[in-house]
Amino acid sequence: MGSRVCLVHYHEVGLKGKNRAHFERILMDTIKAACAAFSVATCVRISGHILVTFSRSGDAERAFEVIRRVPGVARVSLAFHTNRDPAEYHRAAIAALGEFGPFETFKVAAKRSNTDYPIGSMELNAQVGEALCEAYPDKQVRMHHPDAIVHVLVAQGSVYVYARSERGVGGLPVGSAGKVVTLLSSGIDSPVATWMLARRGAVCVPVHFSGRPQTADTSEYLCQDIIGALAPAVQIGRLYVVPFGDAQREISLSCPSSLRVIMYRRIMYAVAERIARIEGAKALVTGESLGQVASQTLENIAAVNEMVSLPVLRPLIGSDKQEIIARAQEIGTYDISCETAPDCCTLFMPRSPETHARLDAVHEAWDAFDHDAMIEELVRNVEYIDFDSSSYKPPRALRERHEALIQRTIDDAPLS
Ligand code: ATP
Ligand code: MG
Secondary structure, three states: OOEEEEEEEOOHHHHOHHHHHHHHHHHHHHHHHHOOOOOEEEEEEEOOEEEEEEOOOOHHHHHHHHHOOOOOEEEEEEEEEEOOOHHHHHHHHHHHHHOOOOOOEEEEEEEEOOOOOOOOHHHHHHHHHHHHHHHOOOOEEOOOOOOEEEEEEEEOOEEEEEOOEEEEEEOEOOOOOOEEEEEOOOOOHHHHHHHHHHHEOOEEEEEEEEOOOOOOOHHHHHHHHHHHHHOOOOOOOEEEEEEOHHHHHHHHHHOOHHHHHHHHHHHHHHHHHHHHHHHOOOOEEOOOOOOOOHHHOHHHHHHHHOOOOOOEEOOOOOOOHHHHHHHHHHHOOHHHHHOOOOOOOOOOOOOOOOOOOOHHHHHHHHOOOOHHHHHHHHHHOOEEEEOOOOOOOOOOOHHHHHHHHHHHHHHOOOOO
């Protein structure tokens, strides 16, 4: 009856005109990387789809669930691959409809992409339909809105038959939209924000501020678990960790308590921007949602935003918490984010943080400690952990570039 394969459908990628081949190449690479645990034999373009074949039985079924979650995949179908012998693909059609799940009505949708095959699509519809009616005598054929559609695709000497087909996450393949640095806490929002940028094709490089050495390193492990939950469909190559506890302590001793959170955030943004320059990332990403907590009022966002010149992307700014939670559950990060861990946010928190910061008060507090030295020190002590990723390329000679950056910032020269 033929072997099992995955047929990947993509929309946006297909719309990219001249870049199409480039995008397809990236999509094929990310699919292959996501399926590294399976016995992928080929991953090639056929007739407007990407065909993924496997050498071990059972792998297509397992990979089907992974491929759905790869950015750039609009839909994936679990197909039977047969030769052009009608008896073969009729049997495959019967099996495909059998695994569809409960249905009462169905139709056949045949497509022939090679005109050297003598049977046209209308005739294929009729023939395969007849075989299915015989096999499922109590089911009805319906042309409009049937429960199940059995697709028959004749392409390049083969026939692909499927009824089981699921929507993918959509978006663009990771690596097609440049690189961003995402501020990743172990909370609910920032993993979702990170995933959303990855879904739009960005290579995400997360930076986590840990309360270490003033707190335990639990939040750092949770961030690693979050990266593990996004994989293998979304692969993050490197997590930067900034031990931030001592700096927070210093800030808490020198600034009015109501402005502490804003000071922490200004430092966090500045350090993240420096890492972005080292990485060649073109934007910062946060999980902020307007008005969700004290620090996320327009005034406070402005007081923090002025620290950086790179664009700050806030994909969740207009989302409600329930929507964010639903997405976190879908992408598998929610349960990890619900584990409590002290991070820099819970450390030295004031009882009543300022919700509508005035810029003159912010600047006064900012000048009450040596912020430049603090930023330099934090950048110098950044740590990182690497993970398997097909799309992340680390910057060359990280330490050297740190030095170069410090130099260039002082000289005020344009940064790369
Ligand atoms: P989250 O659920 O992502 O933790 P939150 O609702 O707790 O967000 P805030 O604490 O105001 O809100 O954080 C806003 C954003 O700042 C976060 O979404 C994240 O992008 C960034 N951020 C907060 N804490 C950290 C941290 N410890 N390390 C890195 N980024 C952080
Ligand atoms: Mg948080």
